[in-house]
Amino acid sequence: NAGVTQTPKFQVLKTGQSMTLQCAQDMNHNSMYWYRQDPGMGLRLIYYSASEGTTDKGEVPNGYNVSRLNKREFSLRLESAAPSQTSVYFCASSEGASRGGYTFGSGTRLTVV
Amino acid sequence: GDSVTQMEGPVTLSEEAFLTINCTYTATGYPSLFWYVQYPGEGLQLLLKATKADDKGSNKGFEATYRKETTSFHLEKGSVQVSDSAVYFCALTANTGGFKTIFGAGTRLFVKA
Numbered sequence: 001n002a003g004v005t006q007t008p009k010f011q012v013l014k015t016g017q018s019m020t021l022q023c024a025q026d027m028n029h030n031s032m033y034w035y036r037q038d039p040g041m042g043l044r045l046i047y048y049s050a051s052e053g054t055t056d057k058g059e060v061p062n063g064y065n066v067s068r069l070n071k072r073e074f075s076l077r078l079e080s081a082a083p084s085q086t087s088v089y090f091c092a093s094s095e096g097a098s099r100g101g102y103t104f105g106s107g108t109r110l111t112v113v
Numbered sequence: 114g115d116s117v118t119q120m121e122g123p124v125t126l127s128e129e130a131f132l133t134i135n136c137t138y139t140a141t142g143y144p145s146l147f148w149y150v151q152y153p154g155e156g157l158q159l160l161l162k163a164t165k166a167d168d169k170g171s172n173k174g175f176e177a178t179y180r181k182e183t184t185s186f187h188l189e190k191g192s193v194q195v196s197d198s199a200v201y202f203c204a205l206t207a208n209t210g211g212f213k214t215i216f217g218a219g220t221r222l223f224v225k226a
Contacts (some may be wrong), residue, residue, distance in 0.1 A: 004156075012151060040218055041218060042117075042202060042216040042217055042218045042219055043157075043202070043216040044216075045214070049211070056215065058132050059213075089143075089156070090156055091155075092157075097124075097206075100145075100162075101147055101159040101162050102157070102159065102214065103159070104156035104157045104158070106155055106156045107155075107156050
């Protein structure tokens with residue numbers, strides 16, 4: 001099925017460990033995004049990529065890095081995980097500027113102990 | 114800065130009841146407005162959208178009208194079903210800097226049979 005695929009679905013890390021969350025879309029969308037979802041706070045933008053070859057910080061970029069590997073793939077890396085990064089992470093994509101709405105992946109639930 | 118405020122939940126209704134979830138926003142100019150729905154364990158799905166004043170977005174029996182004068186985009190459905198139980202998010206994308214969407218905190222809806 002066409003859409004946004006995220007891996008892994010669940011992950012437990014120890015404080016200080018690193019990991020990369022993977023995201024791929026097959027809709028030929030230009031723009032991709034990483035959000036985190038925390039209880040009572042809605043979704044907050046971590047990083048986005050307006051088009052292949054570009055990335056920009058969102059609202060909460062500290063502690064994260066991203067790579068737009070090609071038009072399809074946009075990865076999020078935690079270099080040294082902290083308990084405050086325990087959250088559900090969503091990748092999304094849009095055809096262009098997000099005025100048309102997003103297509104979301106099913107999320108990665110990350111716990112840092 | 115831009116913001117979205119939606120009514121706190123949870124909202125509990127009986128099947129076939131009328132639903133209203135309030136959403137108001139703060140933004141300069143004419144943002145695009147959205148409602149997303151999130152079912153348990155899944156990512157957000159775009160439910161409906163409106164891109165200019167007085168537009169009505171509709172989908173699956175849900176409706177919302179873009180009211181510029183009251184800066185509101187309330188979600189309504191005439192007769193809810195148990196399958197509508199989910200979390201609903203109101204969101205906006207400004208007409209400047211169109212790669213950043215602001216989400217409300219979400220409203221959880223429970224529908225009882």
